Amino acid sequence: APEDDTKGITYEEGDVRDEERIEEGIEAADADVVVHAAAALPLWDDATIREVTIDGTRSVLWAAKDAGVERVVYVSSTAVYGTHDHHPITEGSSLDGVGPYGEAKIEAENICRDFRRMGLCVPILRPKTFIGPQRLGVFQVLFDWVEDGANVPLVGWGKNRYQLMHVHDLVRAMELMFTAEESEVNGTFNVGATDFTTMKADFQALLDYAGTGKRVLGTPVLPAVLALRVLNELGLSPLYPWVYETAHEDSYVSVEKLRRLGWEPEYSNREALIDTYEWYLENYEESTGETGLDHRVAWDQGALRFLKALLKRV
Numbered sequence: 001a002p003e004d005d006t007k008g009i010t011y012e013e014g015d016v017r018d019e020e021r022i023e024e025g026i027e028a029a030d031a032d033v034v035v036h037a038a039a040a041l042p043l044w045d046d047a048t049i050r051e052v053t054i055d056g057t058r059s060v061l062w063a064a065k066d067a068g069v070e071r072v073v074y075v076s077s078t079a080v081y082g083t084h085d086h087h088p089i090t091e092g093s094s095l096d097g098v099g100p101y102g103e104a105k106i107e108a109e110n111i112c113r114d115f116r117r118m119g120l121c122v123p124i125l126r127p128k129t130f131i132g133p134q135r136l137g138v139f140q141v142l143f144d145w146v147e148d149g150a151n152v153p154l155v156g157w158g159k160n161r162y163q164l165m166h167v168h169d170l171v172r173a174m175e176l177m178f179t180a181e182e183s184e185v186n187g188t189f190n191v192g193a194t195d196f197t198t199m200k201a202d203f204q205a206l207l208d209y210a211g212t213g214k215r216v217l218g219t220p221v222l223p224a225v226l227a228l229r230v231l232n233e234l235g236l237s238p239l240y241p242w243v244y245e246t247a248h249e250d251s252y253v254s255v256e257k258l259r260r261l262g263w264e265p266e267y268s269n270r271e272a273l274i275d276t277y278e279w280y281l282e283n284y285e286e287s288t289g290e291t292g293l294d295h296r297v298a299w300d301q302g303a304l305r306f307l308k309a310l311l312k313r314v
Contacts, residue, residue, distance in 0.1 A: 016056035023063040031067075033178050037075035041137075042101040042240045054106035054111070061115045061122070071121040071185075073177045074112050077172075078126050078190065078253055079277045084248055087161070091126070091171050091188050098242050100106035107153040109188070111120040116186060120282055123177040125170070125197045128192035129255060131276040132167030136284070138243060142203075144308075155225060156248025157218035158200025163192045163252035166267035166275065176263050184261055188254040195268030199247070205270040206277060217311070221248050232271040236303040 012028075013019040016038040028035060038060075040052035057074065069311045077289055081089050082096030097103040112122040147151055173191045196202060204216045228244040229235035255265070268273065300306070 016060065017051050019059045019063070021054075022059050023066070026060075026063045026067045026069065026085075031198075032062045032070050034060065034072045035068050035075065035174055036072055036287045038076075039101075039105070042242050046100040049100045049104050050107075050209055055100070056106045057108040058111050061111065061120065065115065065118065065120050069120075070260050071182070072112075072115070072180065073174055074108065074122055074123050074124045075174075075246075076109055076126045077102070077105050078192075078251075080109065080126065081252075081253075087250050088252050089190070090254045091190055091257055098246070101242065109175055114183065121182045121186045124188040125173055125177070126188065126190050126253070127170050127173075128154045128163045128165050128190075128251075130165045131272050133276070133279045133283075135167065135276055136237065136280075136306050139239070139276065140280070140284070141304065142206075143277050143284075144301070145311075146207060146210045146212065146214075146277065147281065148308065149214060149312055151214045151314060152203060152207065152216050152310045153201060153217045153224075153307070153311065154203070154247065155219060155220055155244050156221045156226070158203070158216055160248055161196060161200050161252050162199045162202075162250070162269075163196050163249070164202075164269045164272055165191060165265060166272035169265040169267055171191070172266075173258060173263055176258075178260055178307045180261055181301070187257075189258045190255050191258060192253050192255055193265050193267060193272065195270075196232050196252065196253060197269070202269040202273065206273045209274050210277070231303050238300060238302060240258065240303075 010023055014025055036057060038052060038056055040049040041051070041258050044052075060077050061072055067138065078089070080100035080101065081093055082098050085095060086093075095106050096107045109124055112124055116122050142152065143147050170191055173189070177185045200218065202214045207216065227245055228237060228239055229241070232239060232244075245280060253261075
C-alpha cells in the first residue's frame with residue numbers, strides 16, 4: 001500500500017467565495033504560509049470563473065493579511081501568456097490570457113501585487129500543465145484510450161514541443177517559496193519540466209510503455225479544430241477551446257529564474273506521463289461513474305467514445 005501522506009493534516013472543506021469561511025479557516029490554522037491554488041477551470045461559466053479566481057483570491061489575501069500570515073503562495077498558470085511565437089516564454093514575456101480563465105488569472109496576479117505593496121510576501125508560481133496522482137480530467141481521457149488499446153490522435157502532426165510537469169516538482173517549488181529569503185521569492189516564477197521533446201514522441205513513449213502496440217496519429221489542424229469546435233458547441237465533447245486550439249503549437253517556458261534558487265525538476269515529460277498512468281491503473285475505478293468539470297474527476301467523453309471505438313480497430 002502507498003505510504004499515507006496525510007498524517008498530521010486536518011482537512012476542512014469550504015468555498016473560496018465564502019469570505020467568512022475563509023477567514024475562519026485561516027485563523028484556525030494559525031499558519032505561517034498559505035498556498036492558494038483554488039480556481040474555476042475553463043469548462044465553467046464566465047461568471048463563476050471570475051468569482052472563484054478573482055474574488056476568491058482577494059478574499060484569501062485579505063484573510064491571510066488580517067491573520068498575520070507571513071506569506072501567501074499564489075498558484076497561477078502559464079495560461080496568462082496565451083500563445084507566443086518565440087520560445088521559451090519568460091516571466092517577462094507579454095501577457096494575453098486565453099479566454100475568461102487566463103484573463104481571470106491575470107487579474108488575480110494583479111491583486112497579489114497590490115498586496116505585496118501592502119507588505120505581504122506573495123510569491124506567484126506559473127506552472128505548466130501538471131500531472132501526477134489524483135490528476136484526471138483531460139488526462140483521464142488519454143489514459144482511458146491508452147488502457148483500452150486505442151490509437152491516440154493529436155490535433156496537428158505532433159511535431160510541436162509541449163512542456164508538462166509532475167505535481168511533485170510543483171510541490172517542491174512551493175516548498176522553496178516557503179523557505180527561501182523573502183527578497184528572493186517575492187516575485188513571479190515559471191515552473192515546468194526541463195526534459196521534454198515533441199508531443200508525438202512523448203505521448204508515443206507512454207503508448208510504448210503500455211505495450212498496446214498502438215501509435216500516436218497526427219491529423220490536419222484545421223479539420224480537427226473545426227470538428228472539435230462543433231462537438232464542443234453541441235455539448236458532445238469535454239475538450240474546451242484552450243485544449244484543442246493550442247494543442248498543435250509550441251508551448252514551453254523558461255524555468256531558469258527558479259533554477260537559480262536551487263530548484264531542479266526530477267521528472268521529464270515522459271516520466272511524468274508514465275508515473276501518472278501507473279497511478280491511474282492502480283487507483284481509478286470507472287465503476288464509480290463519477291464525472292465532473294475539474295481535474296480530480298473523469299470527464300464525460302461524449303462523442304469521443306465513438307472515435308475511441310473506431311481507433312481501437314485500426
